[in-house]
Amino acid sequence: MLDDRKSSILRAVVEEYIRTAQPVGSAHVAERAGLPVSSATIRNEMSALERDGYLVQPHTSAGRIPTDRGYRFFVDHLAPKGQLQPAQSQQVRTFFSSTHGELERMLADTSRLLSALTDYAAVVVGPSHELAYVRSVQLVGLGGRVALAVVVLSNGTVEKRSIEMVEETNDVTLSAASVHLTKSLTGTVWGAPAPVAPTGDLAVDGLVARAIGSFGADDAQGGTDNVFVGGASRMAVAFDAVETIRQVLGILEQQVVVVGLISDILDRGLSVSIGAEHGVPSLADCSVIVAPYDVEGERAGSIGILGPTRMDYQQALAAVAVVSKRLGRALSEGA
CATH class of the missing domain: 3.30.390 (Enolase-like; domain 1)
Known part of the structure; x- marks a missing residue:
């Protein structure tokens, strides 16, 4: 665990880097964290956070950026609970009040809704037949x-x-x-x-x-659960490196890998998996947020979003939580 000062500094670095995608220096931290200490003290604390694996300095004399460990600490201990903006909440209500028809179309539309809410690629895994009657x-x-x-x-x-x-x-x-x-x-x-x-x-x-x-x-004949991907084109905006975009899009095209990844995250009791935590090398620069949805009280499927590790975790977690709950309710009412 980090003390209050280091926690405040780490939070300031993570939030600033998410906002700007630029390495964060001590001057920005001093302004954002509002700590009554000198810039030299903040630099020393940032160096300590770097030694402990929470921050990294990409270039000499540059500021710091969070590591996977830094993001994990932020998500688990520092990030306040997020919520959708009023316009987004209305968008979700309107969608589920007007969406009807076959299950496949609803799930495909839901993936596009979730992508629109977060600006990341969204995945909806359809209900499994294993326990369906x-x-x-x-x-x-x-x-x-x-x-x-x-x-x-x-x-x-x-x-x-x-x-x-x-x-x-x-x-x-x-x-x-x-x-x-x-x-x-x-x-x-x-x-x-x-x-x-x-x-x-x-x-x-x-x-x-x-x-x-x-x-x-x-x-x-068996087969894979239905997987619906919305907003894959948004990856071109979310990542700077062309090779990273190519690898992420390649993963999204592999249904077996996507279903296995989401299932593994849920089986480990997580809602957020960051960088190397996935165990999928081509997703080392990505974070995945997932949630199950239930139909009539039984686990039916899952939804998730995939984006860069510098994603807006608070807003993304809120979107996934709201959409998974509303999707389960809609399917239960239509069952």
């Missing part, structure tokens, strides 16, 4: 020998499967099969084998068997 099944004829199975899950996801039938099927058979599937599968875990008793009607039972076969075939 079936709410209803509806079979819809598409003409000829093709039908569409629509399955509504407890996490708000709507699964759609195309079914090819042996012969044309009338609406009565489709309706009967829908009722039987809903009765048999409601409450069962999606993707888990679920035996369905026959009705005795060959046409209905044949259609039910084809529907269940389509579920199992698609589920066996």
Whole structure:
């Protein structure tokens, strides 16, 4: 732990560097920290913070900038709780009061909202099917020998499967099969084998068997959780080095890496991961802020933002917290 004077100096350096992206000298610290000590004393304290790994001097005779350790101490001990500006809060309320439709579109739009609030790249990981259970099944004829199975899950996801039938099927058979599937599968875990008793009607039972076969075939293919990235183009503004921008954009295109990174941060009980803490070398200049969202009290997915280590942590934390809460509420109400 740092004493009060060193804490004040570190906070002044971090806040000034976040604001200007320029190394911070003792004169700026004296002005921002408002400490009743001389510039020489502040320089000595800054040197001590550098020796302890909280600050670094990028060039001789230049001021200091925070290290990952300095940012971590700032986030954990010094940063006051942030909140959205009134206009941003209204933007969030308007968005969630008017956003409806399919889950995928809502999650994609949410990623763009979060990016607009923070000016960083935003990631929304869609609900996992691992613990989702079936709410209803509806079979819809598409003409000829093709039908569409629509399955509504407890996490708000709507699964759609195309079914090819042996012969044309009338609406009565489709309706009967829908009722039987809903009765048999409601409450069962999606993707888990679920035996369905026959009705005795060959046409209905044949259609039910084809529907269940389509579920199992698609589920066996596995795949990655849906990941929606908004504001990737903002990385060009957030970072100075072209190579850093290229590496960050490359990571954002790899869904498996993104999902694994966010899951790892949450599993470690963190909401903020800074620089080398990720364990991903190409993100050494980045910070990631994450939060889960719940649907009907159960963990459904997660959201996060990715930006430079000199991001505005207070405002970013507030945005992620508000959006994750509102997204979970919206999906629970629509489930």
